[in-house]
Amino acid sequence: MNLMNCDISAVLFDERRIQARIREIGQEINSDYEGKVPVVIGVLKGGFVFLSDLIRAITLPLEIDFLAISSYGVGTSSSGVVKIRKDIDIELVDRDVIIVEDIVDSGLSLQYIKDYIWKHKPASLRTCVLLDKPMAHKIDISFEYVGFEVGDEFVVGYGLDFAELYRNLPYIGILKEECYS
Ligand code: IMP
Numbered sequence: 001m002n003l004m005n006c007d008i009s010a011v012l013f014d015e016r017r018i019q020a021r022i023r024e025i026g027q028e029i030n031s032d033y034e035g036k037v038p039v040v041i042g043v044l045k046g047g048f049v050f051l052s053d054l055i056r057a058i059t060l061p062l063e064i065d066f067l068a069i070s071s072y073g074v075g076t077s078s079s080g081v082v083k084i085r086k087d088i089d090i091e092l093v094d095r096d097v098i099i100v101e102d103i104v105d106s107g108l109s110l111q112y113i114k115d116y117i118w119k120h121k122p123a124s125l126r127t128c129v130l131l132d133k134p135m136a137h138k139i140d141i142s143f144e145y146v147g148f149e150v151g152d153e154f155v156v157g158y159g160l161d162f163a164e165l166y167r168n169l170p171y172i173g174i175l176k177e178e179c180y181s
C-alpha cells in the first residue's frame with residue numbers, strides 16, 4: 001500500500017459515485033443554461049479536478065477561466081481573509097457565470113469569491129460546489145449545485161489537499177486526524 005492511502009481512514013466517495021453525481025449535475029446545468037454560453041470559473045487549486053470532469057458532462061458551448069485564491073487560516077480552518085493570486089481573464093459583464101469550488105466549510109471563501117465576481121457585473125451568477133459541510137458554515141450561504149454533503153471531518157483527494165498533498169487521489173476520503181493534529 002502506498003503512503004497516501006495509509007493516511008485515509010475511510011473512503012467517502014469513490015470514482016464511480018463521483019462520476020455518477022457529476023453526470024446528474026451536468027444534466028441540470030444543460031437544461032438550466034439552454035441557449036446560453038456560460039463562463040465556468042474554476043477556483044484553484046482545489047476545484048480543478050472537479051471542473052475538468054464537470055465541463056465534460058456539460059454539452060453546451062462554454063468558456064472556462066480560473067481564479068486562484070489563498071485563504072489565510074490556521075491549520076485546517078479558514079479565516080475568511082482571502083487574497084487573489086490569479087485573477088480572471090475573461091470579461092464577465094453580462095455573462096452567465098458559474099463558479100466551481102471544491103468545498104464549502106465556513107463559507108467565508110466562497111462568499112468572498114461571490115462578492116468579487118458580482119463586482120464584474122455578470123448577467124447571472126450561480127455556484128457549483130463538489131462538497132458541502134453544512135455543520136461548519138459560519139455564515140448564511142447558498143449555492144445552486146452541490147455534489148455531496150459531508151460531516152465536519154477533513155477530507156482529501158479528487159483535487160482537495162492537505163498541505164498540498166493528496167490532490168491526486170482518485171477518490172474522496174477522510175484524512176486521519178493524526179495526520180493534521
Ligand atoms: P471556507 O472558507 O472555510 O469555506 O474554506 C474553504 C476552503 O478551505 C476550501 O475551498 C478548501 O480549499 C479548504 N477546505 C475546507 N475544508 C476542507 C477539507 O475538508 N479538505 C480540504 N480542504 C478544505
Ligand code: MG
Nearest residue numbers: 043046102103
Ligand atoms: Mg477551495
